[in-house]
Amino acid sequence: MPVHPMPQFGSFSLLLALVLTAYNLIFGGVSLWGATAGGQRTTRIPEAAWNRLGETARRAGMASFAAMCCAAFALVWAAFTNDFSVEYVRAHSNIALNPAYKFAALWSGQEGSLLLWAFLLSAYGFVLRLRHRVDVRLSAFASTILAGIQLFFVLLLVVGAPPFSLHPGPVPQDGAGLNPLLQYPEMVMHPPMLYLGYVGFSVPFAFALGALMMRYPGEKWIHITRRWTMVTWLFLTVGIFMGAHWAYSVLGWGGYWGWDPVENASLMPWLTGTAFLHSVMMQEKRGMMKNWNVWLIFSTFLLTILGTLLTRSGVVSSVHAFAQSNIGSWFYSFILIAFAVCLFVFFFHRDHLKSENKLESLVSRESSFLFNNMILLAACFTVLWGTLFPVLSEYVQGSKVTVGAPFYNRVNIPIGLFLLFLTGIGPLLAWRSTSLRSIRRNFILPAIAIGVTAVVLMICGVRPWKDGNEMQSTLFSLVTFSLGAGVITGIVEEFLRGANVVRTQTGKNLLASALLLTRRNTRRYGGYIIHFGIVVMFIGIAGGAFNQSRETAMGYGDTLALGPYRMVCRSITQDSKAEYDTDYAVLDVYRGDKYITQLSPERRVYFAGTDHEQAATVVALHSTAQNDLYTVFEGKDPDTGQPIIKAFLNPLIAWIWIGVAIVVAGTFVALFPNLTRTAVRQRQEETAPAGASRAPAAVGAAGVLVKAPHA
Amino acid sequence: MRKLIRSGNPVIWAKTVQLVLLAVITTAMLGAGQSRYEQLGHELVCSCGCGQILLECNHVSCPSSPVMIRELQAQLTSGLGDTAVVNWFESKYGATVLAAPIRGGFDNAAWIIPIGVFLLATAGTFLVVWIWKRRANSLVPAPAQLHPAGLQGPEESALRERIRRETEY
Numbered sequence: 009m010p011v012h013p014m015p016q017f018g019s020f021s022l023l024l025a026l027v028l029t030a031y032n033l034i035f036g037g038v039s040l041w042g043a044t045a046g047g048q049r050t051t052r053i054p055e056a057a058w059n060r061l062g063e064t065a066r067r068a069g070m071a072s073f074a075a076m077c078c079a080a081f082a083l084v085w086a087a088f089t090n091d092f093s094v095e096y097v098r099a100h101s102n103i104a105l106n107p108a109y110k111f112a113a114l115w116s117g118q119e120g121s122l123l124l125w126a127f128l129l130s131a132y133g134f135v136l137r138l139r140h141r142v143d144v145r146l147s148a149f150a151s152t153i154l155a156g157i158q159l160f161f162v163l164l165l166v167v168g169a170p171p172f173s174l175h176p177g178p179v180p181q182d183g184a185g186l187n188p189l190l191q192y193p194e195m196v197m198h199p200p201m202l203y204l205g206y207v208g209f210s211v212p213f214a215f216a217l218g219a220l221m222m223r224y225p226g227e228k229w230i231h232i233t234r235r236w237t238m239v240t241w242l243f244l245t246v247g248i249f250m251g252a253h254w255a256y257s258v259l260g261w262g263g264y265w266g267w268d269p270v271e272n273a274s275l276m277p278w279l280t281g282t283a284f285l286h287s288v289m290m291q292e293k294r295g296m297m298k299n300w301n302v303w304l305i306f307s308t309f310l311l312t313i314l315g316t317l318l319t320r321s322g323v324v325s326s327v328h329a330f331a332q333s334n335i336g337s338w339f340y341s342f343i344l345i346a347f348a349v350c351l352f353v354f355f356f357h358r359d360h361l362k363s364e365n366k367l368e369s370l371v372s373r374e375s376s377f378l379f380n381n382m383i384l385l386a387a388c389f390t391v392l393w394g395t396l397f398p399v400l401s402e403y404v405q406g407s408k409v410t411v412g413a414p415f416y417n418r419v420n421i422p423i424g425l426f427l428l429f430l431t432g433i434g435p436l437l438a439w440r441s442t443s444l445r446s447i448r449r450n451f452i453l454p455a456i457a458i459g460v461t462a463v464v465l466m467i468c469g470v471r472p473w474k475d476g477n478e479m480q481s482t483l484f485s486l487v488t489f490s491l492g493a494g495v496i497t498g499i500v501e502e503f504l505r506g507a508n509v510v511r512t513q514t515g516k517n518l519l520a521s522a523l524l525l526t527r528r529n530t531r532r533y534g535g536y537i538i539h540f541g542i543v544v545m546f547i548g549i550a551g552g553a554f555n556q557s558r559e560t561a562m563g564y565g566d567t568l569a570l571g572p573y574r575m576v577c578r579s580i581t582q583d584s585k586a587e588y589d590t591d592y593a594v595l596d597v598y599r600g601d602k603y604i605t606q607l608s609p610e611r612r613v614y615f616a617g618t619d620h621e622q623a624a625t626v627v628a629l630h631s632t633a634q635n636d637l638y639t640v641f642e643g644k645d646p647d648t649g650q651p652i653i654k655a656f657l658n659p660l661i662a663w664i665w666i667g668v669a670i671v672v673a674g675t676f677v678a679l680f681p682n683l684t685r686t687a688v689r690q691r692q693e694e695t696a697p698a699g700a701s702r703a704p705a706a707v708g709a710a711g712v713l714v715k716a717p718h719a
Numbered sequence: 720m721r722k723l724i725r726s727g728n729p730v731i732w733a734k735t736v737q738l739v740l741l742a743v744i745t746t747a748m749l750g751a752g753q754s755r756y757e758q759l760g761h762e763l764v765c766s767c768g769c770g771q772i773l774l775e776c777n778h779v780s781c782p783s784s785p786v787m788i789r790e791l792q793a794q795l796t797s798g799l800g801d802t803a804v805v806n807w808f809e810s811k812y813g814a815t816v817l818a819a820p821i822r823g824g825f826d827n828a829a830w831i832i833p834i835g836v837f838l839l840a841t842a843g844t845f846l847v848v849w850i851w852k853r854r855a856n857s858l859v860p861a862p863a864q865l866h867p868a869g870l871q872g873p874e875e876s877a878l879r880e881r882i883r884r885e886t887e888y
Contacts, residue, residue: 261775268770367851375848382840390833397820397829404825410764411829412818413772419833478754 015094015172018082022172025075025130026162028068029155036065036152043145044222062148066137069151072158073134080127083120083171087113092183095175096120102183104587108196109186115199116190118320118335119171124200126161128207133158136211142232149218150211157210160342168335188588188614188624192258198250202274205244206312209277212237212284213309216302220353223360230292235679237288241281242675248274249668260625260640262557262656264664267416269324272395273315276388280308283384286377293439295364296374299354300381302361306350311388313343324395369441376434383427390419421484428488428546431539432495435502453501454494461493462486481553488550492543499536499543506533527683534678541670544663551635551660559654561645562593571657573630573637574598575607580651588612593641593651597630605630609641609653635659756795759804762819763787766812773818787812 039062043055083096087110092098100120101113115121133154140147165171212233219229251271256264265271284304290296317339318324367374394411402408436450465486472483503522510521510528526533558570562577569575575595583590592610596603607628614622630637638656645652760774767783769776773791776784787808794804808816820826 261771263775266771266775366854367848369852370845370848375844378844378848379841382844386833386837386840389836393833393836394829401820401825401829407814409820409822409826409829410770410815410818411820412764412770414762415819415829418819419830423837 014082014086014089014091015174018079018086018172019170021075021078021082022162022166022170025072025079025126026159026166028072028075029130029159029162032065032069032072032155033152033159034065035061036069036148036155039065040148040152040222065155066140066148066151069155070134070137072155072162073130076127076130076162079165079171080114080123083123084111084114086172087111090183092181093174093179094171095173096171098175098180098183100183100186102185105183105186106191108193109191112190112196112199113186115203116186119165119169119173121199121203122161122165122169123171124203125207126158126165128200128203129154129158129161129210132208132211136214143228145222146215146218146224146229146232149222150214153214153217154210157214157346160338164335164338168338185587185614185622188612188622189258192254194250194254194257198247198254200247201243201250202247205240205242205247206274206277206315208236208240208243209281209305209308209312211240213305216305217350217353220302220357220360223357227292227295230288234288237281237285238675238679241278241285242672244274244278244281245668245671245675248278249665253665256661257627257629258624260627262555262638262640262654262658263552264661267394267411267413269395270319272391273319276315276391277308277311279384279388279391280304280311283381283388284308286384287381290374290377294374296367297378298361298363299358302354304381306354310343310347310350311392313339313346317343318395324398371437371442371447373434373437373439373442376430376437380427380430380434383423383430387420387423387427390423391416394419424546425484425487425491428491428495428543431542432491432498435536435539436498450498450501454498457497458490458494462490465489478553485550485553488546492547492550495543496540499540502536503533524683526677527680530680530682531678534674534676534680537674537677538671539674541667541672541674543667544670545667548660548663548665548667551658551663554659556657557654559642559652561648561650562595562653563648563650566650568595568653568655570637570655571635572599573604573655573657574600575637575639575653575655577651577653578606588614591641591644591651592626593653595628595639595653597637607637607639609639611641611643631662633660633662636661755801756791759795759801760788760791762805762821763791763808763816764818766816 039058042053042058043062045058083094085091086094086097087101088107090097090101090103096117096119097113100117101110105113113120115124133151136147136154137151140151215229215233215236218224248271251274252264255266256262284301287297287304288301291298291301317336320335320339367378369375394415397411398408432454433451436454438446470482470486470489472479472486475482503525504518506525507518507522510516510525511518514521514524516524556571558568560566560568562568562580564577564580566577567574568577575597577593578596579594581592581594583592590610590612592608595607595609597605597607607630609628610626612624612626614624625640625642628639636656636658638658640654640656642652642654644650757774761772763773765771765773765776765781765784766787767776767781769781773784773787790808790811791804794807799807805817805821809822814820814822820829
């Protein structure tokens with residue numbers, strides 16, 4: 009009987025992880041119960057003994073991470089060494105596959121991606137358990153809850169979707185290969201990023217549930233989870249947009265978001281997570297919205313699981329590979345159990361979630377957060393409704409319908425515009441109540457910017473009433489650009505106002521003052537930078553109203569004109585590589601008479617797999633800040649054999665990716681600890697010019713350079 | 720014009736409404752037909768199972784989209800109206816060929832429910848804020864809160880900390 013050491017090692021590691029995780033859950037739970045009972049002197053065993061038991065559970069949880077590392081390593085090793093005795097490796101890799109993509113094979117199939125999920129969850133758990141001293145008891149609760157989630161995934165890997173199943177019969181000489189569409193550098197990064205986001209929401213969920221279970225006094229748990237939540241949100245944001253960029257650069261249909269159920273599944277927790285990040289500030293600052301926040305984070309976590317259920321159970325149709333599988337019942341059960349636990353704990357402890365303050369004015373930061381939450385949840389509901397509607401329709405009418413981009417665009421664009429509007433006004437409102445004078449002072453410039461932008465754009469030709477069938481999309485774009493200008497003006501105004509105060513205090517120049525201002529309150533100004541990034545993304549998305557496309561068969565020397573560009577076909581070539589055959593056209597691109605670049609749209613047919621040939625297009629793209637010229641090799645004219653080239657002119661697309669980069673930068677800023685006042689004063693004394701020392705606020709006692717405890 | 724409208728004469732009101740409606744319809748009709756192919760092609764889904772919009776489906780060797788695109792062009796040149804073209808595709812390929820639920824009946828729920836939820840949520844938020852505001856106004860603040868300047872020592876520090884926490888972003 010042949011021996012397969014690596015798959016056996018992997019399977020053993022998974023079993024070990026299962027035992028350790030179960031130990032963590034059971035004995036962690038028992039120790040928490042015992043410590044509570046011991047503290048209340050309802051058991052004879054002293055509290056210290058229970059705590060020691062809890063410590064063993066914590067260590068078991070940390071050890072489960074090591075076991076999961078071994079399991080993940082075993083699968084990657086099997087892929088790198090072409091061990092096709094492992095069915096998963098045979099189905100998703102082959103000998104000729106680039107090593108980077110062999111690594112990506114870990115998450116390119118159902119079982120591997122579940123292994124990645126469990127591995128990342130154990131990694132998050134490891135960090136949480138390592139940092140347990142931040143609050144030992146709350147961390148113990150969170151660790152036990154995380155162990156419960158991890159137990160589900162490890163059990164699923166051991167029983168429902170084992171990644172180390174052996175290939176029946178003789179070991180094949182080669183594997184089926186990785187889907188060619190996934191053989192793209194971004195695909196090595198996109199799934200782990202997305203999963204880091206999905207899985208990461210388990211941590212704030214565990215803390216929130218734990219804090220509620222133990223009736224945690226105060227809002228410290230929010231401080232503890234703030235960075236977890238932000239980092240998780242950042243991963244999810246980057247993951248979603250990497251996926252969008254991959255779709256744009258690889259799939260060759262000229263767009264980046266197709267409202268596929270898998271895309272929707274990633275968007276829903278992002279929307280509720282964003283709502284949570286905003287509304288949790290109200291709890292932190294004013295002790296309000298506790299019930300709401302608890303349910304927001306519960307919903308975010310449940311949506312990550314629901315998304316996984318929707319896309320892996322075959323409930324809804326998706327172009328993604330995981331759509332059909334038999335693990336749906338696992339996820340149904342898990343969601344039901346998790347929801348029941350949330351509901352039970354909430355009802356048992358809901359008196360602990362009483363608001364400390366009431367909302368005092370409709371025109372206040374609090375109410376803007378409320379509306380922001382409402383809009384984000386409405387958007388989330390729309391996406392969920394659209395995703396589930398085909399199933400509902402089949403149940404009610406007996407026939408399935410398609411709910412595609414036209415539905416989502418029509419319903420979500422007005423919601424998005426309202427959100428953009430709130431992004432502008434929210435930060436300009438004061439906490440508790442905003443006076444009329446303050447409103448006048450803060451909103452006059454943004455209002456002027458909105459009006460001026462609208463007029464200038466109409467003068468420049470953005471006139472919805474002249475666009476016939478495209479009237480609606482042009483109108484939405486006009487509103488987006490105008491609102492965007494207003495929001496950016498508001499943000500710049502806030503920075504300038506603060507920087508001017510700092511400049512008066514320190515004598516620094518405006519840029520240095522703005523920098524110091526940001527460092528003093530990274531959370532506030534990082535938030536503004538994130539808002540700025542979101543506006544830039546909206547502007548990029550609004551450019552879609554002006555997309556153009558043309559398609560034609562091109563022979564040698566033929567020309568295709570699109571917008572300001574002219575493409576001349578220079579050659580049509582066929583080639584054969586190790587993994588694929590390729591056809592490509594070489595196009596010289598001119599703007600007027602000026603040569604710009606050369607584009608080579610390509611069509612490949614991969615034959616490396618043993619199952620079947622797979623075809624894929626390779627997009628050729630010339631991207632500028634103004635527009636993207638996007639060319640696709642569509643196929644060959646059956647009569648002439650000439651390549652059919654489809655060209656798209658997509659205005660402002662680059663701003664979407666620039667906006668994401670700004671959001672990432674803003675999140676990093678917000679994650680940085682604040683400089684404390686003492687540190688600022690010390691810096692001022694060290695660096696301010698002699699004359700500036702006379703500025704009133706610059707005179708202060710020297711302090712030590714310390715970081716704020718709860719930035 | 721403004722004077723006439725202000726006078727409240729119903730005939731003038733009706734004429735004004737007619738004028739506006741005429742302008743809107745004319746605007747909407749300008750350019751109609753310019754891109755019927757593009758418009759209808761984006762209301763249909765490729766039937767190969769890829770789930771993409773018909774005119775955006777370009778995956779290599781797709782067995783369906785070239786055929787469907789030729790059918791769309793043939794239907795348009797035959798002079799059929801938009802609804803008739805859509806109905807023709809629905810009868811041939813089934814309801815899943817439509818990119819959005821537009822057949823009436825239960826399909827309307829797809830559009831009404833999200834809009835209804837959005838409107839209800841907006842109204843509900845206004846109501847909640849209004850109720851909270853009323854409750855807050857009905858509370859009489861304690862004298863110490865009215866005169867925080869009278870506080871000293873740790874109480875003053877606590878109050879200052881609270882003000883800082885609540886007013887910082």
